[in-house]
Amino acid sequence: AQSVTQPDIHITVSEGASLELRCNYSYGATPYLFWYVQSPGQGLQLLLKYFSGDTLVQGIKGFEAEFKRSQSSFNLRKPSVHWSDAAEYFCAPRSNDYKLSFGAGTTVTVRA
Amino acid sequence: NAGVTQTPKFRILKIGQSMTLQCTQDMNHNYMYWYRQDPGMGLKLIYYSVGAGITDKGEVPNGYNVSRSTTEDFPLRLELAAPSQTSVYFCASGGVGTLAPEAFFGQGTRLTVV
Numbered sequence: 001a002q003s004v005t006q007p008d009i010h011i012t013v014s015e016g017a018s019l020e021l022r023c024n025y026s027y028g029a030t031p032y033l034f035w036y037v038q039s040p041g042q043g044l045q046l047l048l049k050y051f052s053g054d055t056l057v058q059g060i061k062g063f064e065a066e067f068k069r070s071q072s073s074f075n076l077r078k079p080s081v082h083w084s085d086a087a088e089y090f091c092a093p094r095s096n097d098y099k100l101s102f103g104a105g106t107t108v109t110v111r112a
Numbered sequence: 113n114a115g116v117t118q119t120p121k122f123r124i125l126k127i128g129q130s131m132t133l134q135c136t137q138d139m140n141h142n143y144m145y146w147y148r149q150d151p152g153m154g155l156k157l158i159y160y161s162v163g164a165g166i167t168d169k170g171e172v173p174n175g176y177n178v179s180r181s182t183t184e185d186f187p188l189r190l191e192l193a194a195p196s197q198t199s200v201y202f203c204a205s206g207g208v209g210t211l212a213p214e215a216f217f218g219q220g221t222r223l224t225v226v
Contacts, residue, residue: 009152032213043202044155044217051213090154092215098143098162098206099170100215104154 002027004093006103013081014111021076021106023091031093033074035065038105039087047089050074061085086110114138118203118218125193125225133188133221135203143206144186145215146170146178148199155202161186193225 004025013019025031035047048059055067065076074091091103119134137144142163147155147170157170161180175197177189186205190197200222206215 034214036217043219044204046214046216049214094206094213094215099157099160099168100145100204100206101157101171102147102155104152 002031002093002095002099002101004091004101004103006089006091006106008106009104010107010109012109012111015083016080019076019078019081019085019108021089021091021108023074023076023103025072025074025091025093027072027093027095029096030069031095033065033067034092034094034100035059035063035074035076036090036092036102037061037087038090044090047076081108081110083110083112116203116205116216116218118201118221120221121219122222123224125190125223127193127195127225129193130189130191131193131223133190133201133203133223135186135188135218136184137186137203137205137216138184139205139207139216140183141205141207141216142183143208143215144180145204145206146176146186146188147202147204148172148197149202149220150199158188158201190223195225197223198225199223 033050036044094100116137145160146158156172159178161167203218204215
């Protein structure tokens, strides 16, 4: 069965520090992979996406993610976090039949 | 360009009532999705559609129905509303191919069943 796991429910990071959010998936074939961000009370905004090619992808707001086939992972990173990055982050694989699933999400708190 | 539009934004239903959540997109996308989001639970796929006339169940379809008579519209029907259906509902749409495979989301409908 297809599944996606975000092992960290909540992460607290200091402003200016680096951030890494983990995502692991279990699919028969490599799915399309997305990271979305949701600010409180808001809809979902796409941060970045991967479907082929370079395994390090750049997104908006200074985020990047690295696809590792051998580990079935697609971890999200940011070198220096800003207070405005406090939000909930979702990893979302999409299978070849266009079924888009979401992980449980990681809530990021940024402390001054 | 409006993108994905959901109506209403808020609704309170009484147990046993029914309602339709509307979703329309103006991007000529083939694929459309309905999700519900409960606190701490991420987004759960209710139904999705790969084109007009075709719908498929997601992870949590019980208590819901959908139809896709046009490319633009993908309404979600709740029959006999229950408190367990209190949630925030998101509609999304996505295109085909590798150029723009991501889904675009509406702003959500917050539904309370009392």
